[in-house]
Amino acid sequence: MIERRTVFKAVAAVSAAALAAACSSSSNEGTATPQGAGGDKGGAPVAPVAKITATPAAGAKDADVREPVVVKVTEGKLTEVKVTNEGGDAIKGELSADGLSWTSSEPLGYGKNYTYAAKATGTDQREAEFKGSFATISPAKQMRATLNPGDDAEVGVAMPVSVKFQGGAPKDRAAVEKALKIKTSKDVEGAWGWISPTQVDWRPKEYWPANITVEVEANLYGVHLGGGVYGKSDVTTKFKVGRNQVVKIHTPDHVMKVYRGGAESASYPCSNGLDSVTDRNTPNGTFIIMSKEPHAVFDNARYGYTNVNKKWACRFSNHGEFIHENQDNAAAIGKTNNSHGCVNLLEADAKAYFDSAMIGDPVEVTGSNLGSPTSSDVKDWFYDWSSWKSLSAAK
Structure with a gap:
């Protein structure tokens, strides 16, 4: 009882x-300085043919922390990719076997700023560079x-x-x-x-x-x-x-x-x-x-x-x-x-x-x-x- x-x-x-700026962006692409003469008769430099893009796009303010950072290139192969956090530490990632893309392999932090820098060698053997930054959701x-x-x-x-x-x-x-x-x-x-x-x-x-x-x-x-x-x-x-x-x-x-x-x-x-x-x-x-x-x-x-x-x-x-x-x-x-x-x-x-x-x-x-x-x-x-x-x- x-x-x-x-x-x-x-x-x-x-x-x-929704990741508002999840599309690729090339707005921050650097243009390699041509080596040697080249271009038209007026001496205008010819831009490298390699085009580097990244997701999240450069300048994004609300990137999804679970979506990977992806850097891609056309008309060339990536030679260097680095994505760093606010402390300057590089986040983990892997370059694809064909050299056409790099994908991060660790989650991003909430309310953080990240910077990416990439280089690629184009089919014209010229180097292209890409730099940019983005912020994640808070x-x-x-x-x-x-x-x-x-x-x-x-x-x-x-x-x-x-x-x-x-x-x-x-x-x-x-x-x-x-x-x-x-x-x-x-x-x-x-x-x-x-x-x-x-x-x-x-x-x-x-x-x-x-x-x-x-x-x-x-x-x-x-x-x-x-x-x-x-x-x-x-x-x-x-x-x-x-x-x-x-x-x-x-x-x-x-x-x-x-x-x-x-x-x-x-x-x-x-x-x-x-x-x-x-x-x-x-x-x-x-x-x-x-x-x-x-x-x-x-x-x-x-x-x-x-x-x-x-x-x-x-x-x-x-x-x-x-x-x-x-x-x-x-x-x-x-x-x-x-x-x-x-x-x-x-x-x-x-x-x-x-x-x-x-x-x-x-x-x-x-x-x-x-x-x-x-x-x-x-x-x-x-x-x-x-x-x-x-x-x-x-x-």
């Missing part, structure tokens, strides 16, 4: 910001995002991928989703869904296949999130989905069953939320194990208890529900539902389940009079597939 405690790396993608604000699960985590088959934004809500949700990528070692159907203004999750249509790897890229740096706000940095993670373990509780039965790979592996007598008081029912829905605490302290002033210590507590809802030991309630376990919403187990059973449980394991509750708690911020599995897909901003 103890529960209801409220607990609970750089680049990518698509930018919604965001009104930069917004940071985090990813969960973290690197090298091993999680259960119901674990969603969560992208959470810090310091505000992105206005352009479609741009965010275009910047997010999921790669799995086995094909998995899934979709993104916004479960709050600051959180977008990806969940599979069905539970993840067991024992696969998942790689996630949130390529948000340089992405216009709306209202002059841009992504602060890219974030990535790689994690593993472990064995398939599912808990099933039909509350009137007073039994918690554990399934491994689809087969029943354990059955524990339990006491669930008090049937006669709907607000104290263990709510229906598919939840996930959110955290594990060998020792937990429970408080609920509404029901008149504080600082109650219980062992082997596995949280499965931010509404306040846990699976935990309650040896003090042994007389009711397996016979009567009298808790405040938690699933009470005998100590030995609670320890056995705790040792088997993994963050992200599904907990399926049926038979209750209480619906799924919308106040929980891990509610991905409360939606049927059609409803979940409707939460996406992608068109």
